[in-house]
Each structure stands twice: as C-alpha cells, then as structure tokens.
Amino acid sequence: MCRTMDGASGSVDITQGREVLPSNVKPLHYDIELEPNFKDFNFNGTVAIDIEITEASKEISVNSLEIEVKETKLEINGKTLTPTSSIYDEDIQTNKFTFDETLPEGAKATLTIKFVGILNDKMAGFYRSSYKDANGETKYMATTQMEPTDARRAVPCFDQPNLKSTWSVTLIADKELTCLSNMDVKEEKDLDNGKKSVSFNKTPPMSTYLLAFIVGDLKYKETNAFRLPIRVYATPGNEQYADFSLDIAARTLTFYEKEFGVDYPLPKMDMVAIPDFSAGAMENWGLITYRIVDLLYDPKTASVDRKQRIAEVVQHELAHQWFGNLVTMDFWEGLWLNEGFATWMSWYSMNEFYPNWKVWENYVVDNLASALNLDGLRSSHPIEVPVKRVAEINQIFDSISYAKGSSILRMVSKYLGEEVFIKGVRAYLKKHAYGNTQTTDLWAALSEASGKDVESAMATWTKKIGYPVITVTEDGKKVHLKQNRYLKTADVKPEEDETLWPIFVGLKTKDGVDEDIVFETRETTIEVPDTDFFKLNADQSAVYRTLYSPERLKKLGESAKTGLLSVEDRAGILGDAGALATSGYQKTSALLDLVAGFKEEESYVVWAEISARVSSIKSAWLFAPQEERDALKQFQCDLMAPLAHKLGWEFKEGDDELTQQLKTLAFSIAGLNGDPKVIEAAMGMFKKFAAGDLDAIHPNLRGTVYGIALQYGENQGEKEWDVVYNAFKNGRNNDEKNVALRWLGRSKNPENIKKTLALALSSEVKDQDIYQPISGVRSHREGSEAIWAWFQENYELLIKKLPPGLSMLGSVVSMCTSNFTSDEQAREVSDFFKNKDTKGFDRALAQSLDTIAAKASWIARDKKDVEKWLKDNEYLPKEYQPKL
Ligand code: BES
Ligand code: ZN
Numbered sequence: 096m097c098r099t100m101d102g103a104s105g106s107v108d109i110t111q112g113r114e115v116l117p118s119n120v121k122p123l124h125y126d127i128e129l130e131p132n133f134k135d136f137n138f139n140g141t142v143a144i145d146i147e148i149t150e151a152s153k154e155i156s157v158n159s160l161e162i163e164v165k166e167t168k169l170e171i172n173g174k175t176l177t178p179t180s181s182i183y184d185e186d187i188q189t190n191k192f193t194f195d196e197t198l199p200e201g202a203k204a205t206l207t208i209k210f211v212g213i214l215n216d217k218m219a220g221f222y223r224s225s226y227k228d229a230n231g232e233t234k235y236m237a238t239t240q241m242e243p244t245d246a247r248r249a250v251p252c253f254d255q256p257n258l259k260s261t262w263s264v265t266l267i268a269d270k271e272l273t274c275l276s277n278m279d280v281k282e283e284k285d286l287d288n289g290k291k292s293v294s295f296n297k298t299p300p301m302s303t304y305l306l307a308f309i310v311g312d313l314k315y316k317e318t319n320a321f322r323l324p325i326r327v328y329a330t331p332g333n334e335q336y337a338d339f340s341l342d343i344a345a346r347t348l349t350f351y352e353k354e355f356g357v358d359y360p361l362p363k364m365d366m367v368a369i370p371d372f373s374a375g376a377m378e379n380w381g382l383i384t385y386r387i388v389d390l391l392y393d394p395k396t397a398s399v400d401r402k403q404r405i406a407e408v409v410q411h412e413l414a415h416q417w418f419g420n421l422v423t424m425d426f427w428e429g430l431w432l433n434e435g436f437a438t439w440m441s442w443y444s445m446n447e448f449y450p451n452w453k454v455w456e457n458y459v460v461d462n463l464a465s466a467l468n469l470d471g472l473r474s475s476h477p478i479e480v481p482v483k484r485v486a487e488i489n490q491i492f493d494s495i496s497y498a499k500g501s502s503i504l505r506m507v508s509k510y511l512g513e514e515v516f517i518k519g520v521r522a523y524l525k526k527h528a529y530g531n532t533q534t535t536d537l538w539a540a541l542s543e544a545s546g547k548d549v550e551s552a553m554a555t556w557t558k559k560i561g562y563p564v565i566t567v568t569e570d571g572k573k574v575h576l577k578q579n580r581y582l583k584t585a586d587v588k589p590e591e592d593e594t595l596w597p598i599f600v601g602l603k604t605k606d607g608v609d610e611d612i613v614f615e616t617r618e619t620t621i622e623v624p625d626t627d628f629f630k631l632n633a634d635q636s637a638v639y640r641t642l643y644s645p646e647r648l649k650k651l652g653e654s655a656k657t658g659l660l661s662v663e664d665r666a667g668i669l670g671d672a673g674a675l676a677t678s679g680y681q682k683t684s685a686l687l688d689l690v691a692g693f694k695e696e697e698s699y700v701v702w703a704e705i706s707a708r709v710s711s712i713k714s715a716w717l718f719a720p721q722e723e724r725d726a727l728k729q730f731q732c733d734l735m736a737p738l739a740h741k742l743g744w745e746f747k748e749g750d751d752e753l754t755q756q757l758k759t760l761a762f763s764i765a766g767l768n769g770d771p772k773v774i775e776a777a778m779g780m781f782k783k784f785a786a787g788d789l790d791a792i793h794p795n796l797r798g799t800v801y802g803i804a805l806q807y808g809e810n811q812g813e814k815e816w817d818v819v820y821n822a823f824k825n826g827r828n829n830d831e832k833n834v835a836l837r838w839l840g841r842s843k844n845p846e847n848i849k850k851t852l853a854l855a856l857s858s859e860v861k862d863q864d865i866y867q868p869i870s871g872v873r874s875h876r877e878g879s880e881a882i883w884a885w886f887q888e889n890y891e892l893l894i895k896k897l898p899p900g901l902s903m904l905g906s907v908v909s910m911c912t913s914n915f916t917s918d919e920q921a922r923e924v925s926d927f928f929k930n931k932d933t934k935g936f937d938r939a940l941a942q943s944l945d946t947i948a949a950k951a952s953w954i955a956r957d958k959k960d961v962e963k964w965l966k967d968n969e970y971l972p973k974e975y976q977p978k979l
Contacts, residue, residue: 112483113426114187115255116158119150122253122260123203124297129221129250130267130290131237131310136214136223138237142250143207144260151200156191158247158254159183160220163211167192171204188247188485208251216371217898218863220248221308224371226330228312234330236311238369238384240377243427243488245900246303257425257531259300264308266293273313275328277306277381279362298380299360300529302423307379309367320345323359329368329391336391336828339402340366340409347413347444354443355417356521357528364416366390366409371863373901374492376408378415378437385412386863387829396831398794399755403452407441414440422527427488429533431478431557434492435500438462439508442501451751456662456700458505459635460707464670466498467640470562471583471674472949473591474941478503478557479534489902490938502638503556509636510552510599510610511545519544552597552613556638559594564640564680565631569647572626576600577618581640583949585678596639603633603664628654635667642680648672652692665696666704673708676957677949683712683957684964687730691968694734699757705734706764712961715950717876718916720977723962724876726970732768739765739773746793755795763799767806777803785818789827797831798838802871805842812842816850824859833867836860840871840878848878852885862896866903869910879914886911887927899935908936913943916954921947 124145131138146155148171155169169176169192178192198204214223214237221239228234239249247254266274267290274280274293281296313328316337325344327337344366352358361381368387376385388401389408418440419433442462445454469475478500482488508516523532523540534557538550564581567574580592600612604624610633612621623629630651631641643651648668655665669689676686686708693705709731716724739761746755766773781804783791792800801819805812819835826832840851854860855868872878886893886907897904912924921944933940958977965971 110426111481113481114484115426116156116189116253116258117152117154119148119152120155120253121147121149122258123147124261124263125250125252126263126265127250128265128267128292129308131214131221131223133214133223133235133237136216138212138214138221139210140212140250141207141209142252143205144252145203145205148198148200148202148204151197153195153197154191154193155198155206156189157206157208157251158188158244159190159210159251160188160245160247161213161215162248162251164190164208164251165211166207166209168207169194169198169204170207171198171202188244190251210251212249215248216862217901218371218373219898219901220245222371224311224369226370228330229332234312236309236313236330236369238309238311238367239307239379240373240384241306241379242304242377243492244304244485246306249306252303254303255426256302256304256423259302259423259529259531261300262298262306264295264306266295266308266310267291268293268310271312272310273328274308274310275313275365275367275382276308277301277361277379296362301380301420305378305380305420307377307382307384309369309382309384313367315365316341318342318345321348321364323348323361323363325364325366327366327368327390329387330370333368333387333391336393339392339394340390340405343406343409343448344413346448347410348416350444350447351413351417351440354517354521355524357417357421357524359416360421361416364413366412371861373863373903376412378412378419380416380420383412388833391828393828393830396794396827398797398834399752399759401794401830403445403752406445406449410441410444411437414444417524421529422524423531425531425533427482427491428479430488430491431496431500432532432534432537434496435478435504438497438501439504442505443513449752451753453662453700453753456666456698457703459663459666460670460700460704462498463502463505463635463638464704464707465494466502466638467562467670467674468583469494469942470499470560471581471678472942472945473582473584474938474945475560476938477560486899486935489900489935490905492902493938499638503553506556506599506637507541507549507553509634511541511547511549515545516541552599555594555596559596561591561594562638562640563594563596563598564642564675565598565600566642566680567631567644567647569626569644572622572624573620574623574629575618575620576614576631578614578639581674581678583674583678584945584952585680585949586952598639599637600631601633601636603630603660604628605659608633628659630654630660630664630668632667634661634663635670636663640671640674642671642675645681645685648681648685648689652689655693656695662698662700665693665698665701669693669701669704669708673711677711677715677953679953679956682960683953684960686712687961687964687968690734691730694737699753699760702735702738702757702760706731706760709734714914715916715953716961717879717914718920719954719958722971722975723965723977726965728768730965730968730970732765732770735761735764735768736770736773739770744773744776744793744796746795759795759799762796763802766799766803774803774807778807781815781818784822785815798834801835801838802841802874805838805847808842811844812847813844816842816844816847820850820854833864836864836867836871838871840868841874843875843877845877845881848872848881852881856889856892856896863903865893865896866906866910869907873910873914882911883915883924890931899932901935905936905939909939909943912940913946915947916950918948918951921951 126143129140180193264276276295278296282294284292314334315326315328317326318341366383368390372386375389414437418436424432519541541549563578566577597615602609675681676683744762777800780792804815808815823835
C-alpha cells in the first residue's frame with residue numbers, strides 16, 4: 096500500500112509508482128539521543144517517535160539505512176507492545192515492524208527504537224569528517240548531511256519532506272567538544288561516565304532532510320548585527336576567517352525578514368565549516384553546513400571570484416530558511432521550489448548589497464546559459480519531473496532545478512514586476528508557513544497578487560521538457576515569429592515538437608520594451624515601428640532562443656556598438672548565435688564573424704560570453720587536426736590579447752570587482768592561448784613564486800599563472816608540476832590548495848598527467864575534491880583521452896569512493912566522458928557501461944552521450960565552413976588540406 100498524494104493537476108499522475116511509506120501512521124514528534132563514538136566510528140542512538148495511527152493496521156514502517164536495530168517497543172493506550180517481526184527491505188530502505196494486535200485508528204502511540212549506526216566516511220547521514228590540527232595530528236568531528244534521503248542513516252524515521260514533525264535532540268559527547276543542532280541548548284548535564292549530555296530545545300515542525308547535529312572541537316566568531324546571534328564555527332584557528340560571511344549573513348537575514356514579511360523563526364543561526372562535504376553547503380534549519388572554501392574568507396589570499404561565491408552560497412542557504420525550511424515542497428519533484436527560488440533570491444539580494452557587481456547581467460551567462468544548455472538536450476527533464484526512487488532524487492539537483500527553475504522565476508518576476516512578485520511570495524510564505532506546497536500554490540499566490548492568470552502562463556514551463564527557438568522572418572515592418580522546440584542535436588522529431596510555450600516575447604525597439612506580447616500559438620506576426628532596429632527577448636528576460644536572418648544578425652552586431660543593446664542583450668545575441676550554430680540553424684562562420692565584430696566591447700560579462708563561445712567551438716574541434724585547433728587558438732588569442740595589453744595585469748586599490756574580473760579574464764584567455772607578452776609576465780611571477788615569494792602572484796591570477804607555467808614550461812611543464820604540487824601540499828588555506836589542485840592537470844606532459852590522476856585517488860586528496868584534478872586534466876585533448884582510460888581502470892574504486900547515492904559520481908562520469916566529439920567515442924563510452932549498473936548516474940551519462948552526439952553532428956555539418964572561415968581570415972594557409 097502506497098501513499099498517493101493528490102493535487103497533481105494535469106493529465107499525468109506524477110505520484111504514480113512513487114516509493115513512499117504507507118500512510119497508516121503519521122509522525123508528530125521525535126525525541127532522539129545520539130552518542131558518536133570516534134574510536135569504532137559508530138554511534139548509539141535512541142529515538143522515541145510520537146505517532147498517530149491514521150488507519151487501523153498491525154504494521155509500522157520506517158525508513159532506515161545501515162542501521163542496526165537493537166530494541167523496539169510501542170507504547171499505545173497504556174500498553175507496551177514489542178513487534179513480533181522486524182523485516183528490513185533493502186531495496187526501499189524501510190524497516191517494517193509487525194505487532195500481534197491491530198493498532199486502532201486515531202490512537203496516539205510512541206515508537207521507541209534503540210539502534211547502532213555507522214559514523215561513516217561517505218559524507219552522508221551522521222558521518223565523520225577529519226582534519227589535521229595545529230600539531231599535524233588527525234582529528235575527527237561528527238556531522239550530518241541528510242538531504243535528500245540520508246536522515247534514515249542517522250535515525251530510523253519517516254523520511255519524506257511532507258511528514259513534518261518537531262524534534263528534540265540530545266547529544267552525548269566528551270566534555271571539551273562542542274555540540275550543535277538546529278536549535279539552541281536547553282540543558283547541559285555532566286554524566287557519571289565523565290561525558291556530558293547536551294539537550295536542545297524543540298524545533299518547530301520540520302522535514303527530516305533539514306535535521307542536523309555536529310560534535311567536534313570547534314571555535315566560533317559571533318555577530319550581533321542581526322536581532323538574533325549569528326555564529327560561524329570552524330576548527331580551531333580558522334574561525335578568524337569568519338568576518339565576511341558573518342557580515343553578509345547578518346545583512347541578509349535582516350533583508351529577508353523585511354522582504355518576506357515573516358521573521359526568521361529560530362532562536363539562532365549557526366554556520367559551520369566542515370572539512371569533508373559533498374555539496375557546497377546545506378541549509379539545515381538554524382545550523383547551515385558548508386565546505387570550508389564556501390564559508391571562510393581570507394582577503395589576503397582569495398580571488399574576487401571566491402569572494403562572490405561565498406556571498407552567493409551564504410545568501411542562497413539563508414534564502415532556504417524560508418524557501419524550503421519554513422515552506423517545503425510536498426515531494427522531490429517540487430525540488431525546484433527550493434533550489435530555483437533560493438537561486439533567484441540569492442541574486443536578488445546580491446544585487447541589493449553589491450550593486451557594483453551587476454549580478455543580473457552576469458545571470459545571463461551563468462544560470463540562464465547553463466539552463467538553456469542542459470535543457471537543449473533530449474535527455475533533459477521537465478522542472479517538475481516525477482521521481483520515484485531514491486537513486487533518482489539525487490540526480491535532479493541539476494541545472495534544471497537550479498538554473499532553469501530560477502530562470503523562469505526571473506521571467507515571471509519581470510513579467511509581473513519585482514514588487515508584485517515579492518508581494519505574492521510574501522503571501523505564499525504566510526499562507527503555507529510550516530506546511531508543504533506544490534508548484535500550483537506558488538502560481539496561485541502570484542495570481543492573487545497580480546490579478547493575472549499566472550498558472551496558465553507558467554504551467555507549461557515547469558511541466559514540459561525543453562524550450563523554444565523562435566524563427567524570425569521579416570517582411571518590411573511585419574515580423575513573423577514561429578516557435579519550435581530547440582534541440583542541440585538538431586534532430587527534433589515531430590512528436591517532440593508538440594509543446595507550444597506561452598512566450599513573453601519582450602520586443603525591444605528604439606521606443607523601449609513592449610512587455611505585453613505573450614505568444615502561445617505556433618506562429619504569429621507582430622509589427623515593429625521601424626526596421627532599423629529591433630530585438631526580441633529584451634535583456635534576455637525570457638527562456639528561449641531567437642533565430643534571426645543573417646542580415647538581421649549582422650545589423651544587431653552593429654547595434655551592439657551603438658548603445659541600443661544592454662549587456663544582457665549583447666551576451667544573449669552571442670549565446671543564441673552560439674547555440675544555433677551548434678545545432679545547425681546558423682553557420683558557425685556567422686558566429687565567428689559576429690564574435691570578431693565585438694573587439695571594442697567593454698563589458699566583462701559580454702567578454703565572458705565571447706570567450707565561452709569560442710571555447711565551445713574549440714571543444715567541439717578538440718579532436719580535429721592540429722592546424723585547425725592552433726588556428727582557433729590563435730583567433731581566441733587575437734580577440735583577447737589587445738584587451739589584456741590595454742588593461743594590464745596589475746590590480747589597483749580602486750579596481751571594482753568587474754574591472755578585476757575583466758583584467759583576469761583577458762590575462763587568462765590571452766595567456767592560455769599563447770600571447771607572448773602575457774606568457775612572459777606569467778612566467779616571471781611563477782619564477783618568483785617558485786623561489787618562495789608566496790605573494791608573487793595576485794590571487795586573481797594564481798590559477799592562470801600555474802596553467803601557463805604548466806602549459807608553456809619546458810617539456811610541457813615537466814618541472815613546473817612540482818612547484819604547483821607543492822602549492823597544493825603547502826597552500827596557506829584550502830582555497831589556495833584547491834586552486835593548485837585544479838590547475839595541476841594543465842600540463843600535457845604524459846608523466847605529469849599520470850601523476851595528477853594518481854593523486855586524485857590518493858589519500859592526499861579528499862573524496863570531496865576528486866573532481867578538482869580531473870577538471871584540469873580534461874582541459875586538453877591528451878588529458879581527455881587519458882582521463883577516460885583512467886576512469887575505466889579505476890571504475891570499481893571510484894564507485895567505492897563516491898557512492899551512487901551522492902551526486903558526485905555523476906559529475907565525475909560526465910567530466911570523464913563528455914569531452915569526446917565523435918560517434919565512435921560515444922559508442923565506446925556506452926559499451927563500457929552496457930553491463931554496468933548505472934543507478935544514480937544514468938541521467939549524467941545520457942546527457943554526456945547527447946553532448947557528444949551534438950558535437951559530432953556539428954563538426955560533420957560545419958567542418959568545411961569553419962575551415963573556409965579560418966582560411967579567409969588568414970588563420971590557415973590557403974593551401975591547407977586536412978589530412979584524412
Ligand atoms: N540544498 C543544497 C545542498 C544539496 C545539494 C543537498 C545536492 C543535496 C544534494 C544547497 O542549498 C545548495 O544548493 N548548495 C549549492 C550552493 C548554491 C550556491 C548553488 C551547492 O552545494 O553548491
Ligand atoms: Zn539550495
């Protein structure tokens with residue numbers, strides 16, 4: 096018997112086949128006591144769950160995983176029952192207790208379970224994290240990561256987001272250790288055995304995936320700038336780097352309380368830096384956990400990107416305190432309500448606190464681009480995707496839930512106006528506080544606030560896979576629009592092209608933006624005031640691509656220089672042209688022409704898009720003849736080098752973030768593509784650094800300088816590798832270590848590639864960081880081949896290190912395969928996995944294969960076109976003939 100949840104409107108029942116607990120019992124309150132043991136790496140636990148019997152039955156099922164149940168009893172109507180059987184079903188991770196009498200409907204009862212769990216090293220459930228203390232000794236802390244379905248590893252429970260309960264947590268630990276949980280401390284007692292027992296106040300009703308507790312040697316810094324105490328905890332000595340995140344947290348909580356009109360309901364906010372952490376951060380209510388580098392900030396050693404990432408992560412997790420924690424999705428197909436919203440909200444607040452960063456401009460080349468990229472694959476999925484099994488849930492923490500989710504929120508917020516949008520959000524949060532929602536609840540609140548029918552405009556966007564490309568044809572002032580599904584592989588079948596999206600066209604003309612055109616038929620015709628200038632998708636506010644005629648595209652390229660187009664528009668034109676070349680709607684030579692016309696561009700964001708477009712051609716041509724690859728490299732260098740020379744690579748006091756980013760980008764693209772001046776400068780910095788001057792390289796340039804040295808050093812960076820390896824071993828903090836680790840793989844020297852890959856699997860690199868060295872190695876062709884061989888050789892070990900239940904394995908699969916560009920290579924990849932269980936990463940694999948297929952058909956289509964362009968522009972000699 097399975098719980099089926101109603102309310103999913105539309106024709107398909109997304110709840111069908113969903114693995115959920117039987118609905119005969121409802122949890123009300125949990126009382127848990129846990130004692131981690133740092134010698135045997137396990138923990139003793141007791142949980143007493145107050146439940147209500149909602150349907151008469153003899154059975155109670157709870158979720159549990161890798162937990163040994165020692166003793167179970169049920170107190171009901173003054174009696175104590177023990178189960179006659181206790182059966183564990185590994186497949187669905189549940190434990191079913193059967194009693195010999197029927198539990199009457201309506202009765203309240205308490206189910207008490209004593210158990211032992213594993214304090215594992217897999218970064219899931221209640222797990223151990225290790226670090227070296229000041230004396231170089233290995234120390235452990237115990238911490239948790241429950242989302243999405245690992246609370247069941249820490250405590251037998253009803254592990255579903257809709258089954259909210261209150262929690263009273265007690266931790267037993269050595270006296271000198273710090274104990275933390277979601278709530279503040281209620282009582283601390285010394286025990287006879289020399290330990291202490293720390294009890295925390297009862298939580299408000301909350302979902303299991305938000306439960307958290309930590310035991311370890313931790314120090315903190317605190318701020319009183321918010322109405323409640325905010326603390327940042329870290330291992331001793333590292334709490335000194337807490338100032339930036341404390342400050343931003345205080346400002347953000349204050350801002351969100353005002354924007355949401357609902358106070359943060361818990362008595363404190365703790366944020367903790369954890370040495371081993373699978374994601375970037377986790378929004379546990381009142382006790383947010385982070386990767387060290389995503390929380391602690393050292394202004395002396397950190398790059399501007401690092402600073403922005405910390406700001407983003409902190410604001411994202413704080414947004415979840417409302418969106419996710421206070422109001423929670425009913426089930427995981429509503430994940431986007433959590434992640435899409437937290438993403439949108441973090442941009443909204445970054446924009447408030449750091450107007451100079453112009454984050455909404457950057458949004459187009461960041462979130463919008465990654466949404467359109469993944470969603471252009473056949474193997475993408477709708478935002479609201481049915482997830483039935485545990486192994487499916489982890490896989491939807493992807494660019495669809497985060498980036499497409501936030502992109503459609505950005506779209507609707509612009510359509511309604513930000514103020515109206517926030518007003519609707521406020522009403523939604525008030526109405527559903529401590530409850531669970533479905534997507535329709537959000538649309539209802541926005542409809543109420545705006546007086547517009549938001550649901551009918553938005554439902555298609557969350558329920559259907561993909562997005563449209565609008566083909567524009569012109570007849571004087573009459574502009575004809577036609578929408579079709581966009582696929583990167585350019586092979587849309589009629590049955591895949593049935594969706595008609597309600598498109599907020601956003602027509603930009605010299606008169607301004609017409610926001611009112613919503614187009615939901617296959618074709619339509621609009622009128623423009625003059626044919627000199629118009630652009631669709633003003634500021635790239637909507638989720639679609641635009642296909643213009645070559646003449647119009649050329650005109651738009653010219654308008655880019657005359658101030659008629661915003662940064663978002665300029666980046667958007669480039670992004671669309673890139674995607675349309677990939678999929679054969681346009682010629683790649685037209686893209687190259689367009690890009691070449693942007694030489695006078697001044698915006699960092701547009702330059703980032705330009706370099707991304709050329710890099711994407713280069714990555715499709717990764718296995719093309721050397722001459723062609725060198726030619727593309729030279730083109731990319733020629734685009735960027737003048738800017739690098741003009742701006743220089745000194746960072747001055749007064750440089751704002753965007754200036755720093757532009758200098759960094761120009762230096763990096765020019766240098767890595769062979770500009771002699773930049774290379775010389777980088778080699779100079781590297782030499783000083785190698786001689787012991789740790790500050791010889793500016794933090795913004797550190798990675799690039801390592802990369803240039805490894806790429807252009809003698810014998811492909813043979814010796815330079817040791818210097819960067821030392822930078823990894825002796826980095827002053829995790830950020831410095833990571834940068835070195837990420838760039839080590841840039842050396843194409845075969846011995847160095849081997850050493851880098853061996854390092855990834857050695858005990859010197861934490862499992863959480865395995866992907867870092869891989870990302871460097873896959874940056875070139877030699878490495879891309881090496882990494883696939885390495886992956887196959889070490890497959891068993893990788894599976895052991897990164898269990899399929901975590902999302903990291905999927906990323907590694909994708910990193911090790913998606914660089915290929917031919918059908919043969921794709922076949923080799925699928926052959927390898929043919930007889931393997933791809934549970935937990937089947938989506939990543941399918942997406943990788945789609946990505947390869949898209950590149951293969953792109954090259955087949957435009958190989959000659961690109962060759963000709965390179966000849967016409969003197970990047971290839973006229974007589975060049977590719978060898979077969
Ligand atoms: N809820 C997630 C953490 C998470 C991710 C849990 C995957 C389980 C599986 C958290 O809010 C999050 O999204 N973190 C991001 C940071 C953010 C700035 C996008 C992360 O971990 O990178
Ligand atoms: Zn999140």
